[in-house]
Amino acid sequence: MAPPQSRTTTSHPYFLHVNGRRLFALEIRPEGVPVRGHVLYLPPYAEEMNRCRCHVVATARLMAQTGLRCLLLDHYGTGESDGDSTEADWEFWRSDALAAAAHLCQDAPALPLTLWGLRTGALLAADVACSETLQVDRLLLWQAVPDGKNFLNQYLRLRIASQMVHGTERETTAGIMERLDAGETIEVAGYPLAKRLADGLRSKRLADMGGARARRVDWVEVVAQEGQSLPLGSQRAAQAIGAGKDLSVTMAVAPQVWQLAGEHHATDLVNKTAELMGAAS
Numbered sequence: 001m002a003p004p005q006s007r008t009t010t011s012h013p014y015f016l017h018v019n020g021r022r023l024f025a026l027e028i029r030p031e032g033v034p035v036r037g038h039v040l041y042l043p044p045y046a047e048e049m050n051r052c053r054c055h056v057v058a059t060a061r062l063m064a065q066t067g068l069r070c071l072l073l074d075h076y077g078t079g080e081s082d083g084d085s086t087e088a089d090w091e092f093w094r095s096d097a098l099a100a101a102a103h104l105c106q107d108a109p110a111l112p113l114t115l116w117g118l119r120t121g122a123l124l125a126a127d128v129a130c131s132e133t134l135q136v137d138r139l140l141l142w143q144a145v146p147d148g149k150n151f152l153n154q155y156l157r158l159r160i161a162s163q164m165v166h167g168t169e170r171e172t173t174a175g176i177m178e179r180l181d182a183g184e185t186i187e188v189a190g191y192p193l194a195k196r197l198a199d200g201l202r203s204k205r206l207a208d209m210g211g212a213r214a215r216r217v218d219w220v221e222v223v224a225q226e227g228q229s230l231p232l233g234s235q236r237a238a239q240a241i242g243a244g245k246d247l248s249v250t251m252a253v254a255p256q257v258w259q260l261a262g263e264h265h266a267t268d269l270v271n272k273t274a275e276l277m278g279a280a281s
Contacts, residue, residue: 008032009064016073018099021092024080025100026072028060036067037112037137038104039277042075042097042128044119045088045201046155046191048258049079052118055257055266062274068114071104073097085192086185090124090200097128112137114277115214119258120145123204126241129212138216139241140277142269143258146237148204158189206237216246218276222254222269250276 012027029035041056043049060070074081076096077088097115105113113136117125122144129136145151156173163170176186177198185194219238221230230238230249238249252273254266 009061016100016103018096018103019092021076021096022082023076023096023100024074026057028057028064028070028072030064030067030069033065033067035069035108035111037069037114038101038108039063039068039070039114039116039140040097040101040104041070041072042093042115042117042121042124043073043079044121044258045078047189048119049074051260052258055270056118059270059273062270063277066274066278068277069104071100073100086194088194088197090197090204093124093200094128094131097124098131098134101128101134114138114140116140116142117144118142120148120151120201123148123151123206126206126209126212127204129214130209132213134213136212136214138218139212139214140218140220140273141241142220142273143222143256144206144219144234144237146206146233148200149202152198152201155188155193156186159186162189207240210240210243212241212245214245217242217248219247219249220269220273220276221249221251222256222266223251224253226251226253248276 008031010029010031012029014025016023016025041060044052056072060072063070075088075093077083077085101113115125115129115136117123122141125139125141128134129139153173156176159176160171180186180195180198183195185192221234228251238247250272252269254269255264257264257266
């Protein structure tokens, strides 16, 4: 019988207490190799977070095998963290991400820090990197949302689409925005959305975040087939956020896993990201 292979990573779930809030965190650590850097993952909003968990964990394990210590965070009011969905707040998320990064780096502050975000989490990662209190080495942006206002409009259309399917009264995005502005909480695809998160989302654009303090930006875009290029809006956003930095754009052929329920493989996305991060060693 062959001897069992030694484990190269370990997973440690725990609750992180920051800013008076209790956040769920999954830390994936290297075993048998020296730690060469830190990675803080910031997830997307609502059901997109759940649909991508397995792909994020698989990628973090590959990163950890090369010496990167990864912390996967659930925002306040989401996932396994404390707080109701109606309490989700962009400014809470930003300050909590800063505190989580400080926690992750406290044992080895000289090691480089990567902020890794998916969809709206990528928008948040860039926003966090604009802080003067945090030293970020690189931004790893998975399918970044270039404009939070456009994202919010598209998200609200899920509510309108549901009304069409069920034959109920149809609203408009403008009408829903007015209700949010009046302080009403609106349910969209099973998730309550309140004014403070809507305000935070629609005020953020990657094009305004050229001041992000990072040495390198790695933009990873999911495409349906080889040869596809970055959409124009994403091109402009990548150029803005990558101005004055080492910018790379990687196209990964994979399904849009943040939109799909059930089991779907995103092997190219996971492997190309791991190769990208491994190349920094």
